[in-house]
Amino acid sequence: MRPVFRLAFGVALAWCLGFGSAMAAPPLVVVSIKPIHSLAASLLEGIAEPLLLVDGAQSPHSFAMRPSSSRALNNADVVVWIGPELEGFLAKSVSVLPDQVRVVSLLHDTPGLERLHLDEDDHDAAHDHHNHGAAGEEDLDPHIWLSPANARAIAAHLADVFSAFGNADRLSANAEALDRQLAELDRTIAQQLAAVSERPFVVLHPAYNYWVKAYGLQQAGVISPNPEQGASASHIADLRQSIAKQSAFCIFAEPQFGNRKVQALAQQLNLRAGILDPLGADIAAGPKAYLAILGAMAAALSDCLAQ
Numbered sequence: 001m002r003p004v005f006r007l008a009f010g011v012a013l014a015w016c017l018g019f020g021s022a023m024a025a026p027p028l029v030v031v032s033i034k035p036i037h038s039l040a041a042s043l044l045e046g047i048a049e050p051l052l053l054v055d056g057a058q059s060p061h062s063f064a065m066r067p068s069s070s071r072a073l074n075n076a077d078v079v080v081w082i083g084p085e086l087e088g089f090l091a092k093s094v095s096v097l098p099d100q101v102r103v104v105s106l107l108h109d110t111p112g113l114e115r116l117h118l119d120e121d122d123h124d125a126a127h128d129h130h131n132h133g134a135a136g137e138e139d140l141d142p143h144i145w146l147s148p149a150n151a152r153a154i155a156a157h158l159a160d161v162f163s164a165f166g167n168a169d170r171l172s173a174n175a176e177a178l179d180r181q182l183a184e185l186d187r188t189i190a191q192q193l194a195a196v197s198e199r200p201f202v203v204l205h206p207a208y209n210y211w212v213k214a215y216g217l218q219q220a221g222v223i224s225p226n227p228e229q230g231a232s233a234s235h236i237a238d239l240r241q242s243i244a245k246q247s248a249f250c251i252f253a254e255p256q257f258g259n260r261k262v263q264a265l266a267q268q269l270n271l272r273a274g275i276l277d278p279l280g281a282d283i284a285a286g287p288k289a290y291l292a293i294l295g296a297m298a299a300a301l302s303d304c305l306a307q
């Protein structure tokens with residue numbers, strides 16, 4: 001081959017390969033909840049835009065599927081959810097999806113994920129609140145995204161899943177950038193919460209085991225072991241005792257439920273009231289939502305618990 005021709009051939013080949021990878025069909029990814037959707041959106045920036053099922057102030061514990069959501073699930077390449085322990089509304093739909101839909105159940109599939117069990121105190125209620133997982137995986141706490149270390153494991157797993165659809169270079173660049181952001185977020189929150197880590201607080205529903213463990217916080221109790229039913233009178237009596245004994249400072253509602261009850265309890269018990277939002281009801285969905293959701297949780301805790 002003459003040098004000029006060889007050069008032209010090389011350019012043409014490179015162009016073909018480049019064109020080929022640019023033309024790789026972007027995957028249609030459907031994700032159940034906003035914090036996980038955010039991790040997927042961050043990984044897929046410049047490649048594809050994942051679809052979010054549970055948006056706004058709805059709770060995944062009590063969500064009702066729309067027909068448009070069912071169609072999206074059936075047409076998806078990848079469906080990402082936590083598992084039946086969190087999104088009970090998805091269990092049936094996920095079990096009847098066409099074979100070509102790759103279903104990722106993060107609570108059960110993610111390598112290196114830290115998994116905690118629901119507190120013994122919440123044990124009985126947990127049987128009503130959460131469906132059971134596979135044998136030997138009973139009473140797992142499904143709120144796995146509430147530690148940045150777990151978010152890093154989830155992001156690594158999703159990057160691996162998405163790599164089946166091409167765009168390898170962009171995907172791995174996005175994955176590296178996201179991992180750095182999550183590590184930075186973890187350090188920032190740890191610094192921010194160190195000042196209030198000795199100050200006990202009460203939360204609305206048993207969602208914060210991962211968060212409390214990651215930052216060494218003092219959770220003094222849970223108002224509603226089951227967020228869809230009220231708390232029993234005897235549970236509230238126990239909680240009052242535990243609040244008094246541990247000198248709790250603050251009590252947190254969630255946008256998804258419970259604000260009236262929390263306000264009433266705060267008044268009766270002379271506690272400050274705040275809002276913790278593990279799902280980011282008021283935060284716009286997208287690549288930055290995860291950072292904003294955990295950042296807002298850290299701010300809410302340090303504001304309410306500060307001297």
Ligand SMILES: [Zn+2]
Nearest residue numbers: 061205206207
């Ligand atoms: Zn929950």
